[in-house]
Every structure is written in C-alpha cells, then in structure tokens.
Amino acid sequence: MGSDIFFANSVAQDLNNVFTNIQNIQSQMATGLKVSQPSDNPAVWGESQILALNQSALANDGTLAGSALSVLQSAGTALQQASQTLQQAISLATEGSNGTLSASNLSSLASTAQGLLNQLVNAANFQYDGASVFAGTASNVAAYNASGDYQGNSGSNSVTFSDGTSVALAFNGKQVFGDAASNTGAMGAISGLISALSSDSPSAVAATLPQLQAALTTLGNFSSALGGSQQLLQSVQNQASATNTQMQNNQSNLVDANLAKDSTALSLAELQQQALVGLASTIARSSLINVLA
Amino acid sequence: MSTGMISIAQTGVNAAQEALATISSNIANASNPNYSAESVDLAAITGPGGVGQGVEVTGVSAAQLPFINSQISDAQSQESYNASYAQLTQIGQTFLVPQSGQNLGAAIQNLFNAFTNLSASPQDMSLRQAVLSAAQSLAQQSQTINNGLAQTESNALAGLPSVIGQVNDLATQMAQINTQIQSAQASGSSAPVLVDQRNAIAQNLASLVGATTDSNGNVSIGGAPLVSGSQSFALELTVSGTNASLQIKLPQGALAVANSQVGGEVGGTIAAVSTLSQAAAQINGLVDAVANAVNTQQEAGYGLSGSTGIPLFVVPTTGGPIQVNPSLSAAQIGAAQTLAGVPGDGSNAAAMAALQNSTGLDASFPGSTPGQAWSQITAAFGAQVQNASQQQSQAQDLVQSLQQLQSSVSGVSINEQLTMLLQYQNALEASGRAIAVGLNLTQFLISNLQ
Numbered sequence: 001m002g003s004d005i006f007f008a009n010s011v012a013q014d015l016n017n018v019f020t021n022i023q024n025i026q027s028q029m030a031t032g033l034k035v036s037q038p039s040d041n042p043a044v045w046g047e048s049q050i051l052a053l054n055q056s057a058l059a060n061d062g063t064l065a066g067s068a069l070s071v072l073q074s075a076g077t078a079l080q081q082a083s084q085t086l087q088q089a090i091s092l093a094t095e096g097s098n099g100t101l102s103a104s105n106l107s108s109l110a111s112t113a114q115g116l117l118n119q120l121v122n123a124a125n126f127q128y129d130g131a132s133v134f135a136g137t138a139s140n141v142a143a144y145n146a147s148g149d150y151q152g153n154s155g156s157n158s159v160t161f162s163d164g165t166s167v168a169l170a171f172n173g174k175q176v177f178g179d180a181a182s183n184t185g186a187m188g189a190i191s192g193l194i195s196a197l198s199s200d201s202p203s204a205v206a207a208t209l210p211q212l213q214a215a216l217t218t219l220g221n222f223s224s225a226l227g228g229s230q231q232l233l234q235s236v237q238n239q240a241s242a243t244n245t246q247m248q249n250n251q252s253n254l255v256d257a258n259l260a261k262d263s264t265a266l267s268l269a270e271l272q273q274q275a276l277v278g279l280a281s282t283i284a285r286s287s288l289i290n291v292l293a
Numbered sequence: 294m295s296t297g298m299i300s301i302a303q304t305g306v307n308a309a310q311e312a313l314a315t316i317s318s319n320i321a322n323a324s325n326p327n328y329s330a331e332s333v334d335l336a337a338i339t340g341p342g343g344v345g346q347g348v349e350v351t352g353v354s355a356a357q358l359p360f361i362n363s364q365i366s367d368a369q370s371q372e373s374y375n376a377s378y379a380q381l382t383q384i385g386q387t388f389l390v391p392q393s394g395q396n397l398g399a400a401i402q403n404l405f406n407a408f409t410n411l412s413a414s415p416q417d418m419s420l421r422q423a424v425l426s427a428a429q430s431l432a433q434q435s436q437t438i439n440n441g442l443a444q445t446e447s448n449a450l451a452g453l454p455s456v457i458g459q460v461n462d463l464a465t466q467m468a469q470i471n472t473q474i475q476s477a478q479a480s481g482s483s484a485p486v487l488v489d490q491r492n493a494i495a496q497n498l499a500s501l502v503g504a505t506t507d508s509n510g511n512v513s514i515g516g517a518p519l520v521s522g523s524q525s526f527a528l529e530l531t532v533s534g535t536n537a538s539l540q541i542k543l544p545q546g547a548l549a550v551a552n553s554q555v556g557g558e559v560g561g562t563i564a565a566v567s568t569l570s571q572a573a574a575q576i577n578g579l580v581d582a583v584a585n586a587v588n589t590q591q592e593a594g595y596g597l598s599g600s601t602g603i604p605l606f607v608v609p610t611t612g613g614p615i616q617v618n619p620s621l622s623a624a625q626i627g628a629a630q631t632l633a634g635v636p637g638d639g640s641n642a643a644a645m646a647a648l649q650n651s652t653g654l655d656a657s658f659p660g661s662t663p664g665q666a667w668s669q670i671t672a673a674f675g676a677q678v679q680n681a682s683q684q685q686s687q688a689q690d691l692v693q694s695l696q697q698l699q700s701s702v703s704g705v706s707i708n709e710q711l712t713m714l715l716q717y718q719n720a721l722e723a724s725g726r727a728i729a730v731g732l733n734l735t736q737f738l739i740s741n742l743q
Contacts, residue, residue: 053401158643
C-alpha cells in the first residue's frame with residue numbers, strides 16, 4: 001500500500017525546503033555575506049567579531065597616528081626654527097665677543113638678540129589645536145612668557161595605541177628650551193647673551209657661547225628624538241593599515257559570499273524546484289482513476 | 294441444491310456490499326492523514342463435512358502501528374519543541390545582533406576608541422563629548438537588547454495559556470474517546486476510526502506539550518498522568534516573571550512537571566525564554582563589568598575643573614541596563630591621572646582605553662577581553678539557534694519518513710482502492726449472477742416437475 005496524501009505532503013515539504021534554500025542563497029547574494037548573524041555559522045561569527053573589533057581599534061589607531069604625526073611634524077618645524085634662532089644667536093655672540101665692536105654696536109646686537117629671544121619664545125609656544133605642546137600638561141597656557149621664563153609644568157602626555165605602543169605628544173618645554181629665570185637651556189643662554197651684550201662686556205658675551213652651543217645640541221638631540229617618534233608613528237600608521245587590510249581580507253574570506261558558487265547553487269536549486277513542480281503536477285494524473293475513466 | 298446455491302451466493306453479495314462500503318469509506322478518507330485504510334475480514338462459512346457454504350464478514354479492521362505512531366509522536370514533539378525554540382531565539386537574535394552591524398560589541402569598542410583619542414588630546418572638548426556619545430550609545434544598545442529580549446520573552450509566555458487550553462481540551466477528548474473505544478471493544482468491535490482519532494489526538498498532544506500516549510490511550514507528561522483511561526486531569530501553567538512552571542491537578546493534589554520533561558511547543562517556548570533570559574543576563578553582566586571597570590578608573594581621574602570621583606555610568610545594583618551618569622559633564626571626564634596634570638594629562642583616559650585589553654573584567658569570562666566575551670556570548674547564542682534549527686529540520690525529516698512508512702502500511706492508496714473496488718464489483722455481479730442462475734434453476738425444476 002502507499003498513501004497518496006503523504007506522497008503529496010512529501011513533495012510539498014521538499015518544495016518548501018528548496019524554496020527556503022533559494023531564499024537563503026538569494027539573501028547571501030543580496031547582502032554579499034554568507035555569515036550575517038551568529039546562527040549562520042557560530043564559530044565563524046565569533047571569529048569575525050574579534051576581527052571586526054580589532055579592525056575598529058586599528059582603524060582608530062591609524063587615524064590617530066596620522067593626527068599625532070601632524071602634531072610632531074609641526075612641533076619639529078618649531079624646533080627647526082628654534083635651532084636656526086640659536087645658530088643666529090651663536091653668530092651674534094661670536095661677533096660680539098671679538099672685542100672690536102663699540103658699545104653702541106654691542107647695544108645694537110643686544111636689540112637683535114632680544115628679537116631672537118622673541119623668536120625662540122614664539123617657537124617654544126607652538127600650539128596645536130589650541131594646546132601648547134611644550135608646556136607639559138599645562139596645555140592651556142603659553143609655555144613661555146616674553147622673558148623666556150617657563151610657564152608650563154614638568155608633566156608630559158603620550159598617546160597610547162591599542163597594541164600598547166606609546167608616543168609622547170606633549171613635552172616639558174624646560175627640558176627642550178630651558179628657562180630664562182633659572183638661566184638654563186636655550187632660553188637662559190639667549191637671555192644671558194642679551195645681558196652680556198647690554199653690559200658692553202665682550203668677555204661676558206664670549207662666556208655665553210658654550211651655553212648657546214650646549215642649548216643647540218640639546219635642541220638637536222630633541223629633534224632627533226622627535227624624528228624617532230615620527231618614525232614610530234609612521235610605523236604605527238603603516239602597520240595599522242597593513243594589518244587592517246589583512247584582517248579585512250581574513251574577514252572577507254570568513255563571511256563574504258562566494259557569488260560564483262552561489263550562482264551555481266541557485267541554478268541547481270531552481271532546477272530542483274522546477275523538477276519538483278513537475279513531479280507535483282503528475283500526482284493527480286498518475287492515479288488509476290484516470291486510466292480507468 | 295438451488296436454494297443452497299442462492300443462499301450461498303447471497304452471502305457473497307452481502308460480503309461484497311460490505312467490502313464496497315468499506316472501500317467507499319477509504320476513498321472518502323483518502324485525504325485524511327489521520328485515517329488508516331480499513332478492510333473487511335472475510336471468513337468462509339463451513340457446512341457439514343467441512344464443505345464451504347459461503348462467506349461471512351467477521352469484522353472491519355485497520356492496520357494499527359502503535360510503535361510507529363509512538364515514534365511519530367516523539368518526532369513531532371521534537372519538531373515542535375525545536376521549531377518554537379528556533380523561532381523565538383531567532384527573534385531574540387535580531388535584538389542581540391542587529392543586522393545594521395552596529396551591535397553592542399562595536400559600541401564597547403567605540404567607547405574604548407573614544408578614550409584612546411581623548412588620551413592624545415585630553416583638553417579637546419569635542420573628544421570629551423565623543424566619549425559621552427560613545428557611552429550613551431553603549432547604554433542605548435544595552436537598553437535595546439534588554440527591552441527586545443524582555444518583550445520577546447513576555448510575548449512568548451503570553452501565548453502559553455491558549456496552548457495549555459488546547460492541551461486540556463485534547464485531554465478531555467482523549468478521555469471521552471477512551472471510553473467509547475472501551476465500549477466498542479466490549480461489543481467486539483476493533484473501533485478502527487476511534488483508534489485513528491485517538492492516535493491523532495496523541496500526536497497533537499505530543500506536538501503541543503511532548504505528552505506520551507500508551508496503546509490504551511493513557512497520556513502522561515514527564516511521567517505525570519494527564520489522561521488515565523476515561524479520566525483527564527487539568528494541566529496548569531504558572532508564570533512568575535520569566536519563569537514558567539507546569540503542574541497537573543490530580544485528585545490527590547497537584548503534581549509538578551519539571552520543565553526539562555516538557556516537550557513540544559510548550560517545552561520549546563519555556564526553554565527559549567530561559568535561553569533569552571540567560572543571554573540578557575550575560576549581556577548585562579558584560580556591560581556592567583565594562584561600566585564598573587570604566588567607573589573605577591574614571592573616579593580615580595580628574596576632570597578639567599579638577600573634579601574627581603564621579604562615575605561615568607550608573608550601574609543598577611538590581612540588574613537591568615546601565616545609564617550614562619546624567620550629572621557628569623564632558624569636562625568632568627577624568628582624563629588626567631593627577632590634579633596637577635589637568636588639563637593636558639590624558640594618562641587616565643589611556644588607562645580607561647587600556648581596559649579593552651584587560652582579561653577577566655567579566656568574571657563569567659575569565660581570560661577574555663570584553664570584545665572576546667562579546668564574541669563568545671553571541672557565538673554561543675547563535676550555536677543554540679543553529680542547533681535548534683538543525684534539530685527541527687531533522688525531526689521534520691524523521692516525521693516525514695515515519696509518516697511515509699506508516700502510510701505504506703496503513704494509508705489509503707487510491708489506486709489500490711480502485712482495484713479492489715473493481716474486484717468487489719465483479720464479485721458482487723458474480724454473486725448476483727449466481728443468484729439468478731439459482732433462481733432460473735429453481736424455476737426450471739418447478740416447471741419440469743409439474
């Protein structure tokens with residue numbers, strides 16, 4: 001024996017299954033994703049989520065590294081200006097210390113030196129997005145007053161990326177430019193030069209040369225360090241971009257639909273559907289009742 | 294001799310008529326899935342000396358397959374259980390992981406990214422505002438998931454009383470049919486139609502609540518009796534919050550039915566609600582853990598005005614979704630580690646960002662970062678949905694196979710019934726012809742003996 005109703009039900013069920021399969025394939029082709037929700041493939045979903053979160057962090061790191069690089073490049077420009085100012089100060093000191101200049105000439109050089117101090121203060125007061133880069137963590141104040149006295153603090157600030165890499169973005173200006181009040185660094189050296197020139201004392205002017213040279217060396221060392229930081233940021237940016245691309249590829253391999261494969265599967269499923277519809281249409285005709293009629 | 298011939302032929306007519314009536318009934322029920330094809334049971338009438346004296350119908354019977362019926366019920370229970378479970382958890386999944394891709398995991402990562410950015414420029418008010426926005430987004434995602442899952446649970450539980458009502462109606466019908474079958478069997482009938490009806494009810498009960506029915510029509514759920522012979526007992530549902538429990542009201546008192554013993558649509562619904570509730574608890578646990586860790590670090594830091602000790606999130610101690618502290622301004626985000634470091638120190642913001650790499654923030658996921666915990670929660674939930682869908686599909690296939698097996702034995706085949714229809718029609722005509730011959734013979738004898 002064999003019941004006709006269950007045969008019909010079976011064909012209907014098979015048609016439903018094929019239809020569901022077609023819907024799934026079409027959904028994958030429409031979204032371009034073979035895994036768009038956890039139940040599609042839990043293991044792949046879990047892996048893709050980790051990749052997606054890491055991608056997000058890396059993309060953020062890349063953008064942030066780009067901004068930080070801009071800060072340090074601008075700061076580097078300020079340091080170059082400061083170095084040039086110091087070299088001019090050294091030339092001035094050399095000229096003023098040879099003992100051939102008159103008092104009025106020295107006084108004139110003192111005025112020039114004051115201008116150099118102003119330039120140095122301007123360079124040291126460099127701001128990025130309204131924040132003083134060389135004022136330590138006192139980023140809301142100018143690092144130096146007009147006299148070259150340090151107004152910031154001894155703190156510093158760094159950016160830390162998702163992989164733990166840390167790069168300083170705000171610096172204790174006193175360590176870079178010194179302080180006129182405590183007669184240290186470039187600020188102290190140029191202030192000392194102004195005083196020496198104003199006091200009409202070539203020997204005193206000559207005495208400022210070692211401090212000016214030392215200040216220039218300090219600036220040079222800091223510029224080198226800043227260059228290293230810029231390279232590190234560039235590396236973070238490149239690495240973030242490369243890793244992000246790699247992760248995108250990995251994630252694409254995990255969750256993206258294979259359109260060629262889907263097209264083949266869709267054709268096969270549609271063929272199945274046609275065959276089942278054909279089969280269903282024979283159910284009524286195959287009965288003996290039609291033969292005996 | 295001719296009168297014997299006529300009476301013998303008459304038994305053939307009677308048997309053929311009854312067989313044709315049975316075939317007509319079979320054909321009429323050809324589209325009834327709960328019908329077993331019936332056939333007449335014929336027996337030869339034995340005369341003196343063991344010689345045949347015609348045929349008699351001893352009864353009408355149908356092939357009953359109690360083992361296959363039981364297997365179909367089990368498979369239907371599995372199918373309904375997994376269908377309900379899969380449907381509800383799939384709805385839950387749409388709340389847990391919106392198709393937009395802006396899910397909770399992304400919201401947590403965005404918050405950490407915002408802290409990373411703030412650490413670089415802690416005096417930047419737009420970056421501080423971005424932290425608040427990211428925190429707000431995280432709280433909203435958490436709220437959306439909680440509301441969605443809770444609504445799904447509530448809707449699912451609200452549908453159960455009507456299903457329980459159907460179960461009790463069917464149990465009452467089963468008890469009545471048991472009584473009718475007992476009565477029919479006492480009078481010698483196998484009552485095949487009633488048995489078919491009982492089988493159909495048994496399969497419905499299995500599908501609704503995973504009840505098992507023995508060959509006498511006694512129904513039980515997880516060992517607790519729902520129908521005992523001609524008596525049925527009320528199945529009662531109690532819902533407290535998201536907890537549903539069942540009991541059967543027996544004359545001697547209520548008997549609890551463990552949820553793990555309940556199958557079918559009701560069992561699948563209860564299990565799905567439990568799964569959704571657990572998922573909500575896991576999500577809340579993760580979000581709370583992140584919020585508490587951020588709060589601890591935030592409270593240790595200093596805002597632009599020197600404020601300290603102000604949490605970023607309000608974390609309810611009684612459960613439920615977090616909120617962003619409404620009294621916290623962007624300036625009060627504790628980016629600086631020390632008061633002296635205000636405003637340019639972002640090391641505390643960096644410390645908050647570094648929480649993204651901290652393992653074990655959520656004690657339920659030791660060794661996992663928040664992102665990994667999110668991945669594990671959603672993947673585990675997806676595995677449950679996927680498993681239920683696969684189980685449903687397998688049970689559906691099994692039901693189909695078993696029904697085909699059943700139909701191959703007891704189903705109505707139109708072709709077969711038409712063949713038998715012709716066979717018995719011929720038999721009827723032949724018996725009629727035998728009666729006619731007998732009558733002619735009798736007439737011939739009467740005419741020639743006069």
